[in-house]
Amino acid sequence: MGAYRSTPLGKCRANTTQLLVHDLKALWRMLGIERWLVTGGSSGALLALAYGQAYPDACLGFVLSSILLDSLGEIDWFLHGMRLFYPQAHKHFTTWIPEEKRGDLLAAYEKRLFADAPAVRMEIARRWYRYSEDCALLAHDPQAVQQALKQNSVVYSTVRLRAHYFRHRMFLEPGQLINNMERIAHLPAAIVQSGHDVITPPQAAYRLHRAWPGSVLHIVPDAGHAPSEPRIQVQLMQALEKFRKEGNFS
DSSP states (O other), rough: SSSSSSSSTOOOOOOOOHHHHHHHHHHHHHHHOOEEEEEETTTTHHHOOOOOOHHHGGGGEEEEOOOOOOHHHHHHHHTTGGGGGGGHHHHHHHHHHHGGGGHHHHHHHHHHHTTTOOHHHHHHHHHHHHHHHHHSSSSSSSSHHHHHHHHHHHHHHHHHHHHHHHHGGGGGTTTHHHHHHGTTTOEEEEEEETTSSSSOOOOHHHHHHHHHHTTTEEEEEEOOOOOOOOOHHHHHHHHHHHHHHSSSSS
């Protein structure tokens, strides 16, 4: 979902969380790995949790960041709530939609992301992608955002799949990941969460940590959502190194 090497790129048919979990199982078998440390950030963290709960015996532990779970509140926050912190970015995200239709931003975007006209699809994808990028960094970098928007295949595939997964509530039952924590609660976990992550706010990380007695929670105070944030990268590398040396995170 996040490597941009899948073909056909950005296709939504037969693309669900459950099928991605099966893909990871197939990769695990193909590589002949006995057990592995599972990592992921944002929607990757959600996939890591779903995979671990499906195949706990294949997991050594977890390193997760920018936690996204499976609640409608998280999706609604992205579509509507972030305007409290980024009103200008949200205005650009919504201004093309007639005011009477802004109650369902996801439907408005979906209609055009899957339209017949390629130019329409690309323009709408850029609006969504720009909104996400404008809100991802603690220190906004307009040049970096403009550079990212030039990657047409990444922009288009990312936004189509994100809308697809949002529409289907990440293909998970309400509360599924927290409710199934007993399947992996015995495994060690490092949870790295930015205190200024507006896209996936810290509340989900705290929920996950409370439901996971063996987890260690690291709150990085001076970073946003983007995995390129230097302090997030440092904390993730430290967690991986600690696990390499000691087999745990505590």
